[in-house]
Amino acid sequence: MIHSVDLYSKNRIIKVVNILTTGEEMTKYNKSEAELEAIFQQKIDSEQKIEPKDWMPEAYRKNLIRQMSQHAHSEIIGMQPEGNFITRAPSLRRKTVLLSKVQDEGGHGLYLYSATETLGIERSELISALQSGQAKYASIFNYPAQTWGDMGAIGWLVDGAAIVNQVSLQRTSYGPYARGMIRICKEESFHQRQGYVIMMELAKGTPAQKQMAQDSLNRFYWPSLMMFGPHDSESAHSAKSMKWKIKRETNDDLRQKFIDQTAPQIAYLGLEHPDKDLVWNEEKGQHDSGEIDWEEFYAVINGNGHSNRQRIQHHVKAHEEGAWVRDAMSEYKQKKLQRKINAETAA
Ligand code: BYC
Numbered sequence: 295m296i297h298s299v300d301l302y303s304k305n306r307i308i309k310v311v312n313i314l315t316t317g318e319e320m321t322k323y324n325k326s327e328a329e330l331e332a333i334f335q336q337k338i339d340s341e342q343k344i345e346p347k348d349w350m351p352e353a354y355r356k357n358l359i360r361q362m363s364q365h366a367h368s369e370i371i372g373m374q375p376e377g378n379f380i381t382r383a384p385s386l387r388r389k390t391v392l393l394s395k396v397q398d399e400g401g402h403g404l405y406l407y408s409a410t411e412t413l414g415i416e417r418s419e420l421i422s423a424l425q426s427g428q429a430k431y432a433s434i435f436n437y438p439a440q441t442w443g444d445m446g447a448i449g450w451l452v453d454g455a456a457i458v459n460q461v462s463l464q465r466t467s468y469g470p471y472a473r474g475m476i477r478i479c480k481e482e483s484f485h486q487r488q489g490y491v492i493m494m495e496l497a498k499g500t501p502a503q504k505q506m507a508q509d510s511l512n513r514f515y516w517p518s519l520m521m522f523g524p525h526d527s528e529s530a531h532s533a534k535s536m537k538w539k540i541k542r543e544t545n546d547d548l549r550q551k552f553i554d555q556t557a558p559q560i561a562y563l564g565l566e567h568p569d570k571d572l573v574w575n576e577e578k579g580q581h582d583s584g585e586i587d588w589e590e591f592y593a594v595i596n597g598n599g600h601s602n603r604q605r606i607q608h609h610v611k612a613h614e615e616g617a618w619v620r621d622a623m624s625e626y627k628q629k630k631l632q633r634k635i636n637a638e639t640a641a
Contacts, residue, residue, distance in 0.1 A: 330349050331351055333349075334348075334349060334350060334351060334354075335537075335538075338467050338538060338539050343467060343468070343469035343472060344467050344468050344469060345469045345470075346412040346413065346469075346470065353534070354538050354540075355413050355414070357531060357534060357535060357538070357540060358410075358413055358468055358471065358540060359410055359413050359415055359420075360429075360531075361531075361535070361540060362406055362409060362410040362413075362468075362471055363406075363407070363410045363415075363420045363423070363424075363429055364429055364430050364431055364432075365406050366402075366403045366404075366406035366407045366410060366420070367403075367420075367424045367429060367430070367431035368431040368432035368435065369399050369400070369402040369403035369406060370399070370400065370403035370431075370609070371424075371431045371432075371435045371605050371609065372399050372431075372432065372434075372435045372452075373396050373399045373400055373403075374435065374605055374608060375435060375437075375438065375439035375444070375448060375601075376392060376395065376396050376399075376439065376445060376448060377396050378439060379392060379439060379442065379444075379445050380392055380393050380396065382442070383442075383445075384442060388492075391488050392445060392488075395449070395484075395485050395488060398481045398484075398485065401481075402478050402481070405474045405477070405478065406471075406474060407420060408470075409468075409470040409471050409474050412470050421613065424606075424609065425606060425609060425610055425613070427597055427606070430595055431605075432521055433517065433520050433521065433591060433594040433595050433599065434452050434455075434514075434517050434518065434520070434521050435601070435605060436594050436599030436600060436601045436602045436605060437513065437514070437517050437599065437600060437601065438600055438601050440513075441506055441509070441510060442492070442496075442506070443492075443493075443496055443506035443507050443509060443510035444510045444513070444514065445489070445492055446489050446490070446491075446492030446493040446496060446507065446510060447489065447493065447507075447510035447511055447513070447514040448489060448514065449485050449486055449487075449488050449489015449490065449492065450486060450489035450490040450492075450493050450559070451489070451511075451514050451515065451518040451556070452489075452514065452518055452521070453482050453485040453486040453489060454486045454489075454518070454552065454555070454556065455518045455519075455521045455522065455552050456482055456521070457479060457482045457483065457486060458548050458551050458552045458555070459521070459522065459548050460475050460478060460479050460482060461479055462541075462542040462543045462548065463475045463541075463542065464476050464479060465539075465542050466539065466540055466541070466542065467538060467539035467540060468540065471540075490559070493507050493510075493511075493563055494563065497563040497564055497565055498564075504564075504565075507563065507565060508565050508566060511560065511563075511565055511568060512568045515556075515568040515569070516568065516586060516587065516590075517594075518552070519549055519552070519553070519586055520586060520590075520591045520594075522545045522546070522548050522549035522552070523545040524545065524588070524591070525545065525546055526544045526545055526546045529544070529545055532544055532545065550580055550581075553572075553580075553581050553583055554580050554581055557572065557581055569583050569584045570584065571583060571584035572584065
């Protein structure tokens with residue numbers, strides 16, 4: 295009976311509804327799987343959004359769950375390096391700005407987990423996959439934040455790289471993901487701006503402050519380029535994701551945009567560019583740049599970066615310490631439902 299379902303079994307009902315819809319469509323239109331797939335692709339090609347109850351190929355659903363949940367994990371794990379600096383911010387104003395930025399990241403994670411749940415998976419399964427190392431999160435968060443300058447570099451470069459990617463994801467084919475991205479991008483723009491302001495203050499400050507800004511830029515520049523993923527030729531998911539319009543631009547194209555937008559920002563700060571091979575290519579109308587250290591990238595995404603273990607341990611600890619909140623919420627929900635059932639029975 296619907297009255298007695300909790301949040302998780304409610305998701306199971308959504309799953310059942312999806313299956314029924316599929317069955318209904320097949321019977322209603324007398325369509326084979328291949329025909330339904332052709333209709334689905336046609337919808338995508340004509341820029342219509344796919345919504346949770348629409349028919350979708352299983353591989354599309356799985357690929358979306360993979361990307362969206364990893365995106366959610368990145369937002370949540372990404373709270374750690376900056377969260378660590380809230381108590382060390384140099385002024386009350388900086389503390390409040392950083393605090394609200396970190397809270398925003400938590401909010402982004404929650405929108406994305408909710409959007410992923412519309413695909414018929416439980417949040418607890420997603421969290422288990424993160425904690426067991428089965429699901430990835432953005433490589434950048436396995437680098438330690440060491441100085442206040444890193445708060446500038448993270449806001450400017452990490453949120454900056456995320457925006458370049460997420461602006462294109464506002465047009466992703468799955469409705470709940472696309473709508474989530476619109477709000478997230480607005481908030482990320484403020485994040486990027488606050489990071490750049492920190493860098494401007496340091497770069498125009500004392501020689502020691504300028505050196506701090508340079509050091510943060512040097513450490514975060516290359517890992518920010520890695521956020522866009524492997525070269526297109528090495529990217530396992532790109533071809534399918536581009537066909538299904540889950541991704542609207544390729545890893546290399548987005549990375550190039552970020553390189554081009556960042557070069558004048560570095561020059562404005564009066565800092566040295568960390569890529570000594572960077573040159574403007576007049577013919578292409580873009581920069582040519584040096585090669586990323588791919589060995590480092592693969593080591594980090596496979597669990598061997600500087601902070602991988604620490605990030606997951608911290609997540610597990612926070613999750614366990616928060617168990618009482620989840621228990622209290624489900625008890626309260628149960629109580630409310632029981633009250634409703636009693637009132638209905640009495641009426
Ligand atoms: N780090 O076939 P590929 C933020 C994995 S957070 C780790 O190209 P895809 C913020 C990839 O998952 C915003 N893993 O994959 C928060 C795949 O492994 P699996 C984060 C990476 O999915 C707090 C394998 O390598 N943004 O803004 O087509 C504070 C092969 O790659 C990475 C998003 O998550 C990486 N950098 O393309 C501050 C954006 N790159 O799954 C800021 C959403 C690749 O087969 N995600 N891998 O085990 C995407 O746009 C895409 O998933 C990617 C990768 C471009 C990242």
